[in-house]
Amino acid sequence: MPLPAPLTSLPWLLPRGASLYAHRIDALLTLSLTILLGFFLLGQVLLLAGFFLPAQTTARLSPAYRWALLLALVALFVWMTARAEHLWMETQMTPTDANALHVEVTGAQFQWYFRYAGADGIFGQTRLELADAAAGNPLGIDPADPHGADDIVSAVLVLPAGRAVDLQLHSLDVIHGFFAPNLRIKMNAVPGRTTDLHVTPTVLGDYPIVCSQVCGLGHYRMHAVLRVVSPQEFARWMAQQAAAQSTPSEQP
Ligand SMILES: [Cu+2]
Structure with a gap:
């Protein structure tokens, strides 16, 4: 299953790609960094909210809601790992090309x-x-x-x-x-x-x-x-x- 085209190219972050799978590896890296940057920013917002909002306004989450969040996070990381492993299998774990x-x-x-x-x-x-x-x-x-x-x-x-x-x-x-x-x-x-x-x-x-x-x-x-x-x-x-x-x- 082919990966989608890169979200963005990262010419300021990565050296020029010069191989067949370079753009797909870059796409995976870009996607991972984007997701992690999102979590980082969300973490900062929650931290600031905890500092500046009065304690009684912070809503308490029900256990079911907390479990759902945890499972969603686990599913996201399993999905990211599966994509990376899939790309690794496709590029490295296939038999060597006969004309290699x-x-x-x-x-x-x-x-x-x-x-x-x-x-x-x-x-x-x-x-x-x-x-x-x-x-x-x-x-x-x-x-x-x-x-x-x-x-x-x-x-x-x-x-x-x-x-x-x-x-x-x-x-x-x-x-x-x-x-x-x-x-x-x-x-x-x-x-x-x-x-x-x-x-x-x-x-x-x-x-x-x-x-x-x-x-x-x-x-x-x-x-x-x-x-x-x-x-x-x-x-x-x-x-x-x-x-x-x-x-x-x-x-x-
Ligand atoms: Cu050495």
């Missing part, structure tokens, strides 16, 4: 790494004991696995507009929070397990990626760039990365 681009996102103190499977479409095995950023293998890709030979590891997350993306989140050390505000996605990267995020970027541009979990002293500088490009530009970028990888980076 799979990108592995790895958080490490204090850097994001993005791995693409390369021409064979299969990620090479990684082994934590092989992870060595100084040696040019920050993710520990096992050289014994041929699938890893064409894997592309980048410090920039480049995504084609209009294509479903499955981000597989990992962490090499502590819990990091992958947060791309413009795509309206945020998920923890937890050591020892994979968490999935589904998103379809739609608007070309460069956007920030940050870490939303305080993950150590360098947390403040743990950010990266998300670049949403056209499918043609994405194909060019992948080809460039593959060529750069097959060319030795250091001449003897």
